[in-house]
Amino acid sequence: MSLKDVVFGHVNIAHDDDRRTLFSIFNGKEFHGFHAATLKWFEFKKDAVVAKHYHEYDEIFCVVSGEDIFELVDVDSMEKETYFLKRGDILLVAKRVAHRCHVKKDSIVIAANEKPYISAKQNDILFDKFD
Numbered sequence: 001m002s003l004k005d006v007v008f009g010h011v012n013i014a015h016d017d018d019r020r021t022l023f024s025i026f027n028g029k030e031f032h033g034f035h036a037a038t039l040k041w042f043e044f045k046k047d048a049v050v051a052k053h054y055h056e057y058d059e060i061f062c063v064v065s066g067e068d069i070f071e072l073v074d075v076d077s078m079e080k081e082t083y084f085l086k087r088g089d090i091l092l093v094a095k096r097v098a099h100r101c102h103v104k105k106d107s108i109v110i111a112a113n114e115k116p117y118i119s120a121k122q123n124d125i126l127f128d129k130f131d
Contacts, residue, residue: 002074002076002077002094002096003077003079005032005097006072006092006093006097007032008083008091008092009092010090011023011024011025011090012024025090025110032092034058034060035114037114037116038112038115039112040110040112040117042110043106043107044104045105046105048103049100050100051099051100052099052100053124053126053127054075054096055096055113055115055123057114058095059092060112061093061109061111062088062091063087063088064108066087066104066109067086068085068103068104068109069085070091070093070101071101073098074098075096076096098129
């Protein structure tokens with residue numbers, strides 16, 4: 001996998017009426033066959049730099065609130081790309097693409113993995129070559 005396999009998109013409205021708006025974060029067909037094994041919810045308590053790792057599986061992020069910067073590096077080619085995400089944006093990070101995230105206080109981000117999350121030690125492969 002490489003940076004060309006990264007997909008950027010925006011949440012779609014699946015249904016809207018006078019009671020509610022239902023947003024579709026992803027559907028297997030919409031995001032290149034991505035199927036989640038784990039769904040995580042992050043609430044950031046302060047401005048921070050998080051992640052600095054990659055996985056051997058795809059991961060998807062959706063910003064529920066706030067604005068965050070995602071730096072990506074293809075660990076094989078060292079190609080780099082930066083994404084500025086805001087409310088409703090979705091980013092599918094391909095396997096073997098490292099990610100470092102600059103998050104703002106009070107941001108809320110949903111993440112889904114293709115593999116079950118066990119622990120940072122077991123799931124994350126540390127990466128320090130962003131600069």
